[in-house]
Amino acid sequence: METTTERRPTDRRKQVLEAASRSFAAFGYKATTMDQVAKTAGVGKGTIYTFFANKEELFEQIVKDLIAELKAVAERTLDPALPFADNLLNILQRVLAYRDRHGLVVKLSQEVKEFGTPMANGGLESVERSIIAYIAGHVSAAIEKGELRASDPSLTAYMMLKMYLALTAEGGHLHTPLDGERVLASFRFYCLEGLAVR
Amino acid sequence: METTTERRPTDRRKQVLEAASRSFAAFGYKATTMDQVAKTAGVGKGTIYTFFANKEELFEQIVKDLIAELKAVAERTLDPALPFADNLLNILQRVLAYRDRHGLVVKLSQEVKEFGTPMANGGLESVERSIIAYIAGHVSAAIEKGELRASDPSLTAYMMLKMYLALTAEGGHLHTPLDGERVLASFRFYCLEGLAVR
């Protein structure tokens, strides 16, 4: 694997990635054609196959880049001075908002609902798993710092994401959608404080 | 041509419901035909339309009957001597197990995944809403008895169901499935006790 960005007269790999990124976000997985990507990138189709074994690998690289973006948003949001709960809420809010505004995610979600494209579904799951893994890391740290009760960090992170998404009504229209303030308050209530009387 | 099933002219409506129930459970909504129901019920097709305006209404009646069954299971499970949390867990466990073993629900779920049949989806949502409403009633009572902290009972019931389902891994294969004991313990932990240190 080539290490860093060598200065080539024309960095074809980057051109391909750029064109593919735009195309996947605009048309989804299956409606993106390799011919189209090649033409948009100003590159012969064969060239794409010198960098990526096939369409799937190209797509996976695009998803990886998106995950890196999300991680960057999270890191930018993180404030070590704040308690865990505040950071968690801020990160969930910012990262999920960014995700839901990102063309690729929006398009892939639509594609999964409409056609059930397995590759699109896999991409979204990959993003979700990464978010859970990221949160799990911080849950781990919070437990060690005594900011959270002991638990399986991975399961806890999964539950946190599920609860947050349930509140933001992505799942079903089974309750009246809450505004941002109520989402935060409810999440604190249900996830952190618990329903038992104390 | 007909094995001598005794004909009770007054029973026609019941015969239709019985045949429809079996057919919807065996073949789902769209693969069930009115001709088939009529033949199975030993009744002319026109007769069905004297009791039900159309296929949708017939289906809705079948779903209503299922909901009544689930409510009966819940009532049978309920033990007024037990604290709220125990009843909640018992009821969720029994009702959802019954639901997941019920032919109609299983078939409709498959149909939604495979074809996205709107009527099948509506039926399942109807069942889910009924479960939430039922739990919400008991949440309300538990709050008044001081067994639960104050909250919106309907939202709380919704969250309880979502959390329970998240733990039983119906949603996604994003965490290793838990056995029955762990589901109960985790539900108590995440939903009732909360993650905050105390």
Add this chain to the structure above:
DNA sequence: GAATTGACTGGAATGTTATTTTGGTCACTT
């Protein structure tokens, strides 16, 4: 004459075949 029936209908679903599209290759050019 009220209750019941099943042949009938049109619009939708499904099967079938013809045509086009597209992921991937590779002989050729630069």
Add this chain to the structure above:
DNA sequence: AAGTGACCAAAATAACATTCCAGTCAATTC
């Protein structure tokens, strides 16, 4: 060596033919 685009088989899509089915209603039964 790096890059290209015409080419190919397989898959997707379109076009058309056929079957299916929810709902109706004139005829039949009791």
